Amino acid sequence: MTDVDDVGNSLVAFSTADAGTTLRLRDEVGGHEYTLGSSEAVSLEPASPDRFVFPVDAAVSFTTSELVLPTDATTFVRDEQGEHLGQLTDERWSFERGTYYVELSPSPKAYVLVPDASFTGVHPTFGEFGSTPRLEFDEPTRIFVGARSPHERPQATITVPDDPEALATAFSYLGSSIKEWSCERSWPTIRGHPPAIERGEELHVPDVLEKPDTGVTIAVPPTYADLYRVAPLAFYLGADVVPGEEAELRLDLGYTEPLRRPGRTLEESVDRLLARCLLLDSLVRVGGYYSFPRYEYDEVAPHLPFYPPELYERSVGEQLVEYLEVPFDVLEPHVPKWTTTAVLRPRLEDAAVVPPLLDSLSRVHVATGADASAEPGRTLDTAVTAYAGRTPPVGETRLVPAAFENLRGREQSVPAECRFDFFGVGQAAVDAYDRVCNAVDTGHEDGVPTRRRRTRPTREVLRRALGASEFLHFGGDVTDEGFVCADGVLPWADLGSVETTVVSIAGGAGGDGVDAAVSLVESGAAAAVVFDGAVPDETVGRLAGYLRSAFSLAWAAELAADDTPHRLVGDATRSVTSRSGGTTPEVLDFTSVGTDRHRLTYRTEVTEQLELGSVLRPAADFAEGGYYLTGGSVVQSMGLTSAEVVDLFEEGYVVRLNGTVYPSAGELTLETVCRSARRALDETGQRT
Template sequence: MTAGIGAHPLISFDVGSETIRIRDELEQQDLTLRTTAPDELDPQPALTDLFVFPVDNAITVTVSKLRVETPIGTAVWNGDGDHLGEFTTTPWELPDGTYFVNMQSTVNGYLRIDDASFTGVHRRSGTRTQNSPLELTFAEPTSVTIGGRSFHTRPQTTITVPDDPQAILEALAYLGSSIKEYSCERSWPTLRGHPPAIERGDRLEIPAELSRPKTGVTISVPATYADVYRVAPLVFYLGADVEVGDRPELRLEDGYGYVQPLRTESRSLEETVDELLETCLVLDSLTRVDGYLSGPRHEYDELAPHLPFYPPNLYGEPLSAQLLEYLEVSPSLLEPYVPRWPMTAVFQPRPDDVELLPSVLNVLSKVHVDDGSRGAMESTVSGSLATTTTETVPETMRDGEPALESLEHAPQSSSPILTCYTDAQPPAGAGCLLSEGFEHALSHSLPEVSDARIAYVTDVPDRADRVRTAIDDVAPTHRLESDGITIVDRPSKRDLERTLESDVDVLYCDLPVSNDGIECPDGPLDPDGVDDVGVKTFVVYGPASLAAGRELIRRGAFAGLVLENTVSPVQVVRLTKTLLQGHPLADGVRLTGIDERSTVRFVGNPAHPVVRRDGAAIPQRIDVVSASTDEHDLFLYCQLTDIHQVGSVSRFIGDRSSDAYQLNGTTVRQSRRLSTAEVVSLLEDDDHVSRVNGQPYYGERDPEAFVRKSVRRTLTDVQ
């Protein structure tokens, strides 16, 4: 085997007699290509500029046939970068020309095919087309350039900073070095790599391989911890240069010295940064519509006629020129189309929090600073969490139809789903961010849904039976019939310790947590005594549950829900099912309506999902709103997670849906109304969370009766 062709710290290639392995060195993942003409390969290093997409490394080989093993998705572009479509199980013959092929799997691979004709087809694997091998057959031996781009979900290197806000400000300018391309395409999460890690030290040390992006944008800000943290998301996303200034400003190299104040008498720095971040993300996603990935977009059709510019005309323009146009757009025009941001991180104005900054920027979280007015912030956070189960359909989604204020339906709102604090004692309804939660999430490989391991632990008489009954009451699905479900009844301290150390993806512990530890029948187990927690996500309750939860995160878990009071077995099972549909812990709590009297807090990294869905499908929520006894509107919400980040798009596949893609994190009304029979069919599909007229469907045995009862109640209420 010839190893290390065109060596690169992110992507390498191993070429053997019959295989070409693209290796993502940062992620430790491979994508294998096979050929039936081994003596033709002759691998040579190649220029990455040969691709219209950013790639980290490339080689050229000569082949007559290539077989790409287990790609999640494939797509084709012509030599001008115009998206042509995707390969299917029907052979697709492409005439002589230059083409680019994306092979997305555990590694992001690309092919450049020059002046050649070929046929591409997915070979069906059994009855499944998903992840089926892709075969490319060429008319004659052809020179093919193979490129790879790391998914870059973890830091490549580390910046050291002293306890000095001015040094942190200088380090900020290098965090954007992980973004692969500073065009509107950076709104795609796959082009925003994880920023370099930051550690505290005695002096500023920036690794030589990092460089400051040059985008023509400069942000100046006072050298205080509070203001430096507040501007960090905008600095990262825009690749801005940074400097110390008396007041926060954004400046553009546009030839006229344009200056945009970032703090005014009527707008705080946090409000302005949040608004600019939302504006840039949404408008970048519209400007890229004729870029790497084309296709109909809901937001484009709705917004483009009302913009003061034609978005495709900005493609390829310098960032400063794009921003000049973006800043002319009223935020109120964009507001209905802004994704619901998954998280706002609330920092303390102190040097300790700087090490968390790259993790929250990686998911493009907003960053606020606790200025001491905790009382007002606490009531806002807990109130917003409590009202998420009684949300209403906004007027803009109803085309003038009467508002049904009693419906539980997510508003088109950019308000964050969850607010997380770096403080050890977050307010009720909020989260407590821990760096170990992000680190452990990166070290765990998410299981497929069918492989997830679930454990329920209880010592309450009959509660184990009630959990079993709750599982049986949910319509049979592969998610809750898994052999991985374990119920541990009346465990000893040693039994609980073994459970905590085992490879469990979701643990619900019904044993109360006191200051002495988790109360087992034979005495309390102190989480400090568990050397290596194998549980990934957990739910615990009791007066000392937050302290115990923090300790479980430090010792191996990545996310936890801590409750002041226990919840019913039915809610436990519903939450578990939602997690196994791909929703993160915080969203699972919101969607299943955990009793607000059982005060909730989150610890670790609550935006990280528990399972990996087939084909990297995004978690979805389906809302059905009845217009008549046999006509129903369908709304689709695509859930943001730290895997499916802001800027990504999805669509609901099927004849019930619109052909247009939508930004994940938004709610979109689909193109046609459904019959009652079609709604019942939707409910029988367990691949998403469903609600009918605001009533969650958890798998009741008779979905048709559920729908008809909901319709009768809703239409009677309207009349």
């Protein structure tokens, strides 16, 4: 065998170090890497990714007697078919001769294929118990290591001239980042970032990109508007996009489904079909890598004309034929709340934002007419509606392409390391912030993060804060020139590099404040919130508290702003911090159905850690049905008494009772709950 110093491709590469006793795995797209250790020097040989039942981008093989694992990796063992056998811990496990996969979950994700061998494995947490995480083989064994890039950045860039048919060709390659064409692509880690698109003189598709071969074609009139509308579906289905007189889905099985029909717009059809596919794929995949109990499966599967696991090995087209037979009314209550619906303009310059939007599986609509509204029709539930190139309506978002670039490679701070700056507000803002942080359970045992309050900063103080804080509120005047500080105006051009994740300003009504927020995002911020005129200190504090508790800007503003008009700018789905253990923000939404009986809807949010298609298992005793899709709103069958509502509030949940949010300890008492119930029942005429 010949040593190979660097094996892999443009996504994942392997190399050796330390005289061959260290194997380095490198994510070529995102730049992440880690190492595995061997008891002896190894010689790497390229291996086929097809050896693995799991999708990998590249693989190598070598012989070793012992493999040292990353200390901070999560390590699962699976059998030859990929069925889960358990997670390695500090207790040594023995595995009799057979074929196994050992799954490692740092970045890039890796699988160690152990063919026809016996071994023992141990993985103490962070080096506890005096032992190193390792696999020990009973004899020198030839193993295979495959790795998959999380593919958080575009692998390549497609150049497109000002020609809709050229854009159609480019859109046919959007799905080239998806790792496999089974229903497992409903997992976000399987999808990857689509290739970037830029404007140029002629169409150029880099050789590294491969057009998916799923047997699905989307025909659409060759206009920018209709091409944008079908882009999410083209990505998720790996469809070949071709010009056509009518918008329709064509399968190589000979089946055709019209996408624009009487009473339903193209946008509605695409939104519904995308939601249908994601939800049903997430049910069919219980026959695949992860078979744990699912709430949505128990609720939906009995009403389907097929048994979901039986579709697991079927082609995309065969699955679609079955999926289209299901009435959407059966599915809609269980479709997760989508993160973003982007409203683009029917022009080529907006093509560049399509790939980063699809990275989070956003919906894409198109503005039409003088009022720049989207194509008329009923829109499914979405957290954020983001408009390109215009001031958004109150409560909505201005889409800024720079926000996507700003977020790449930026690590989220842990809660205790966050810095929050308040300028031009009273002590009430900080007090409200502290109350929310103390009430919402997000790992505050790590300590309260740094927070500063100043009345009116100098230009230098503000510039330094914009380069260091996770959240900054500026309560002073904002003009076309810049921030009005104690010693003059800090111009937009002199902001320097803005590292603040979220900036909050009282920018005045209409477009002036939005223009200021756009400048902040283009200087490096991820997002901004602009309040129309004066904003109560209490609102500022609550907003910051929810951001500290890992809520996205959009959800934090919804919970905190009450009736204060505001607009968002940039990536409003962004969180400034993350929760320990990969959990997601939760809201308990209660509706009173009696003076001492309240119906609970459990709501979760799609986050950067748990994107669309992910699942979570609530730790709370009241949660029913195992794992839930993130972004879901699950109505619990059990009702709760007023005393039980108060108990849950005191456990650290954000509680919304009959439409009113109670974020702070002491605000929700038994008397408050009963009074709210009586008022709600009187308003609906249920109490006599």
